[in-house]
Amino acid sequence: MNETLSWKEYLITRAIKVTGYSAIVFVVLIFFFLLREGLPTLAEVPLSTLFSIRWYPIEGYYGILPLLSGSLIVTLGAALIAIPFGIGTAIYIAEIAPRWMREILKPLVELLGGLPSVVLGFLGILVLSPFLRRLLDLPTGLTAFTGSLLLGGIAIPTVVSIAEDALDAVPRSYREAALALGATHWQTIWRVTLPAARSGVLTAVMLGVGRAIGETMTVMMVTGNAPVLATSPGALFSPVRTMTATIAAEMGEVAGGSVHYHVLFFIGLVLFLISLAVNVTASAIVFRTRTRAERILS
Amino acid sequence: MRKRIPLLRNRHLVQRLGFSLLTLMAALTVLPIIGVVLFIIKEGLPAISWEFLTAMPREGMRAGGILPAIVGTLYLTLGTAIFSVPLGVAAAIYLAEYAPENRLTRLIRIAIINLAGIPSVVYGLFGLGLFVLFLRFGTSILSASLTLSIMTLPVIISAAEEALRAVPQAFRTVSISLGATRWQTIRRIVLPQAMPGIITGIILGLERAAGETAPILFTGAAFFLPRLPHTPFDATMALPYHLFVISTQVPEMPFQIQYGTALVLIVFVLSMNLIATIIRSRARARRQW
Amino acid sequence: MVTRPMPDPKILIEHLTLHYSDGTESLNDINLAIPANAITVLFGPAGGGKSSLLRCINRLNDLADVKTLSGRILLDGENILDPKTDIIALRRKVGMVFARPVVLPLTIRGNLTYGLELAGERRRSRLDEAVERSLKQAALWDEVKDRLDDPASALSGGQQQRLCLARVLALQPEVILLDEPTSGLDPISTGKVEAALQELKKNYTIVLVPHSVQQAARTADYAAFFLQGKLIEYAPGQEIFTNPKDKRTEDYVMGRFG
Numbered sequence: 001m002n003e004t005l006s007w008k009e010y011l012i013t014r015a016i017k018v019t020g021y022s023a024i025v026f027v028v029l030i031f032f033f034l035l036r037e038g039l040p041t042l043a044e045v046p047l048s049t050l051f052s053i054r055w056y057p058i059e060g061y062y063g064i065l066p067l068l069s070g071s072l073i074v075t076l077g078a079a080l081i082a083i084p085f086g087i088g089t090a091i092y093i094a095e096i097a098p099r100w101m102r103e104i105l106k107p108l109v110e111l112l113g114g115l116p117s118v119v120l121g122f123l124g125i126l127v128l129s130p131f132l133r134r135l136l137d138l139p140t141g142l143t144a145f146t147g148s149l150l151l152g153g154i155a156i157p158t159v160v161s162i163a164e165d166a167l168d169a170v171p172r173s174y175r176e177a178a179l180a181l182g183a184t185h186w187q188t189i190w191r192v193t194l195p196a197a198r199s200g201v202l203t204a205v206m207l208g209v210g211r212a213i214g215e216t217m218t219v220m221m222v223t224g225n226a227p228v229l230a231t232s233p234g235a236l237f238s239p240v241r242t243m244t245a246t247i248a249a250e251m252g253e254v255a256g257g258s259v260h261y262h263v264l265f266f267i268g269l270v271l272f273l274i275s276l277a278v279n280v281t282a283s284a285i286v287f288r289t290r291t292r293a294e295r296i297l298s
Numbered sequence: 299m300r301k302r303i304p305l306l307r308n309r310h311l312v313q314r315l316g317f318s319l320l321t322l323m324a325a326l327t328v329l330p331i332i333g334v335v336l337f338i339i340k341e342g343l344p345a346i347s348w349e350f351l352t353a354m355p356r357e358g359m360r361a362g363g364i365l366p367a368i369v370g371t372l373y374l375t376l377g378t379a380i381f382s383v384p385l386g387v388a389a390a391i392y393l394a395e396y397a398p399e400n401r402l403t404r405l406i407r408i409a410i411i412n413l414a415g416i417p418s419v420v421y422g423l424f425g426l427g428l429f430v431l432f433l434r435f436g437t438s439i440l441s442a443s444l445t446l447s448i449m450t451l452p453v454i455i456s457a458a459e460e461a462l463r464a465v466p467q468a469f470r471t472v473s474i475s476l477g478a479t480r481w482q483t484i485r486r487i488v489l490p491q492a493m494p495g496i497i498t499g500i501i502l503g504l505e506r507a508a509g510e511t512a513p514i515l516f517t518g519a520a521f522f523l524p525r526l527p528h529t530p531f532d533a534t535m536a537l538p539y540h541l542f543v544i545s546t547q548v549p550e551m552p553f554q555i556q557y558g559t560a561l562v563l564i565v566f567v568l569s570m571n572l573i574a575t576i577i578r579s580r581a582r583a584r585r586q587w
Numbered sequence: 588m589v590t591r592p593m594p595d596p597k598i599l600i601e602h603l604t605l606h607y608s609d610g611t612e613s614l615n616d617i618n619l620a621i622p623a624n625a626i627t628v629l630f631g632p633a634g635g636g637k638s639s640l641l642r643c644i645n646r647l648n649d650l651a652d653v654k655t656l657s658g659r660i661l662l663d664g665e666n667i668l669d670p671k672t673d674i675i676a677l678r679r680k681v682g683m684v685f686a687r688p689v690v691l692p693l694t695i696r697g698n699l700t701y702g703l704e705l706a707g708e709r710r711r712s713r714l715d716e717a718v719e720r721s722l723k724q725a726a727l728w729d730e731v732k733d734r735l736d737d738p739a740s741a742l743s744g745g746q747q748q749r750l751c752l753a754r755v756l757a758l759q760p761e762v763i764l765l766d767e768p769t770s771g772l773d774p775i776s777t778g779k780v781e782a783a784l785q786e787l788k789k790n791y792t793i794v795l796v797p798h799s800v801q802q803a804a805r806t807a808d809y810a811a812f813f814l815q816g817k818l819i820e821y822a823p824g825q826e827i828f829t830n831p832k833d834k835r836t837e838d839y840v841m842g843r844f845g
Contacts, residue, residue, distance in 0.1 A: 009481045019385055020392030023409040026448050033427035088323030107575050112331045114571045116509030118538045119560050122545045186313035214417025216512040244419045251516050268423040279415040283408050468689040476702035477679040491692055
């Protein structure tokens with residue numbers, strides 16, 4: 001490209017190009033600082049302690065297994081809610097709802113995505129957990145299950161909006177062809193539209209789950225904060241503590257540079273790597289299908 | 299094939315059941331949202347008064363107003379905008395208008411997706427490590443705003459890029475053919491056309507920043523401050539953190555103040571959402587292409 | 588194919604070869620002399636390379652994904668494919684009207700002054716002058732003179748295309764390239780555009796890719812027939828449409844294919 005650029009335009013263009021790389025710079029910076037503050041853990045805490053089942057930092061027990069299991073059980077519960085409801089709602093909005101209904105539903109779901117998680121946590125404490133305690137006759141309403149319910153709600157908008165986009169992107173001709181062959185609307189959705197959009201729907205599910213793993217405030221407020229290893233499905237109805245909640249609850253009280261401080265960063269590193277894995281996989285799906293689609297179309 | 303007729307009838311029954319199920323699911327997704335908002339309005343409205351909005355907290359935050367939290371959230375939102383808007387829009391311009399389709403660009407896109415997916419509490423850790431400790435900004439509005447900016451960046455970049463890409467390619471070709479440089483084309487034609495979409499994206503990004511708690515927990519949020527912050531190096535109270543504090547950390551907190559704070563927070567956040575929605579739909583109606 | 592010797596052509600294309608990365612349209616060793624003050628028509632079936640050639644003449648192909656480009660295009664004796672060419676100045680000198688009327692999302696006046704303002708013209712009187720002159724040249728003045736500050740998108744399709752022509756004329760170019768400028772227009776609008784071109788050729792060099800053989804025959808002073816990236820025949824208009832030398836040109840002109 002040979003354009004005669006004035007020096008002003010040259011500078012602007014340069015600056016824009018530099019900012020273009022900022023996302024990479026920040027991901028690297030975040031990774032670097034988590035490593036810097038988190039890696040000393042491996043020198044300070046024996047692996048056998050780190051991967052034990054006791055988290056009691058005051059006495060030097062830094063077993064992260066209960067926190068991992070806490071995150072896992074709450075996220076699993078949330079996924080069981082968010083996936084069917086998210087995809088169901090996406091299908092309803094994209095395929096079934098009349099136009100005016102769609103115009104109402106989409107902003108409403110977006111609005112749910114915009115509700116601060118601390119507000120949901122607040123209602124979880126005041127309304128949902130007392131209700132569940134009475135309903136299920138539990139000693140406390142602050143359980144993994146309560147967390148899962150709210151977290152499911154938080155993950156739903158992510159799932160809905162990405163899955164809906166994917167369904168919307170399926171060419172109209174696919175549907176028309178199926179309907180012309182005598183398929184019902186329902187069969188068309190299940191056998192044609194949904195399979196055609198499957199990579200987008202899969203991405204939606206992954207990013208929704210990613211959102212749930214990383215959620216902090218809600219789970220800190222409603223899951224009871226008991227770092228106990230979940231060993232049976234019954235743990236769903238008892239208090240747990242997630243990795244995110246542990247960091248949020250304890251970082252404020254630790255001394256910078258202490259072992260506890262390093263361990264909390266180490267947990268942050270684990271969370272970062274999980275979200276990295278989820279998102280790289282999700283974007284690999286997107287890129288792969290896109291290039292395949294481009295090959296077919298060209 | 300033998301069972302053609304029953305099968306046909308069956309198909310339609312399945313369809314009707316399936317549609318009912320999906321409709322029910324959508325209703326179960328959406329109705330609680332409306333319920334939550336209405337409930338908070340109903341419970342929180344009695345708490346709202348001029349004093350509540352404009353006075354300092356008293357009696358260990360159990361009485362008085364929430365002014366420092368409101369002001370703090372305004373400051374944080376503004377601070378976030380100052381850093382994330384220019385950076386995010388410029389990055390979006392790069393991706394939409396300049397970036398070649400190559401490995402590096404793909405890497406940038408993956409990085410953006412990753413930034414969007416990093417847990418908010420990890421942003422908090424990063425802000426603590428980089429801004430508070432390493433750069434010695436301390437627990438301050440500056441540190442918290444910077445942390446929130448980086449978290450907001452992917453939202454703004456994605457929305458702005460989408461808005462830029464929606465501007466028809468033909469405008470660019472015509473502008474170039476009339477002797478415009480690439481930047482002149484962007485500034486005079488593409489940016490103005492993409493502006494409503496970009497602003498919508500910015501507001502949605504800032505909305506998220508305004509409602510976040512975890513990233514500011516250890517970068518700038520104060521449990522309680524007897525006065526308003528004076529400089530960017532002061533810590534600040536903020537609405538979401540305040541709601542967290544008064545609903546978990548302060549015993550015998552009057553419900554009314556809790557609900558009132560929640561109401562102010564969601565009004566703040568949802569009005570941003572509403573403005574974004576209005577800008578978007580008005581721009582769509584006025585669009586000439 | 589023999590290029591007729593032409594004294595002092597405005598544009599001289601020599602051994603031009605072009606391939607896109609995606610393998611669509613290409614040009615193979617094109618030699619063509621385009622005279623000033625005449626309408627030169629490039630015609631032939633779709634995909635023959637006519638549009639690509641047009642886009643070479645004002646370097647708009649720079650925006651496309653070009654794999655190979657060789658040969659020379661001399662405009663007033665200067666090779667415009669030279670990397671040192673000031674392409675901004677070139678594009679002001681060689682204007683282009685596209686197949687679909689694309690008005691910029693500005694007012695009518697804004698569309699016309701866009702190029703001039705970019706070129707640094709700030710004086711209101713000069714701009715107003717250019718607006719009136721170019722609109723008159725494009726036979727649009729009477730229809731829009733009272734609403735110059737309305738959005739250009741409010742104009743009809745035919746008016747928009749004449750505005751696009753006027754927008755090019757406002758820059759006072761020397762060469763005007765038109766890529767099927769009437770393909771989306773009704774016969775009346777088409778007639779107005781063609782009439783304007785006949786008037787304009789007195790002062791400009793016009794290169795036109797017509798949207799039909801009929802339009803080619805109606806407008807051409809010179810005509811070049813393109814087939815699959817090759818220039819098959821080039822001759823004055825009356826000759827090529829009444830007495831084509833090449834069998835392929837004849838078949839196309841007679842409507843046997845295409």
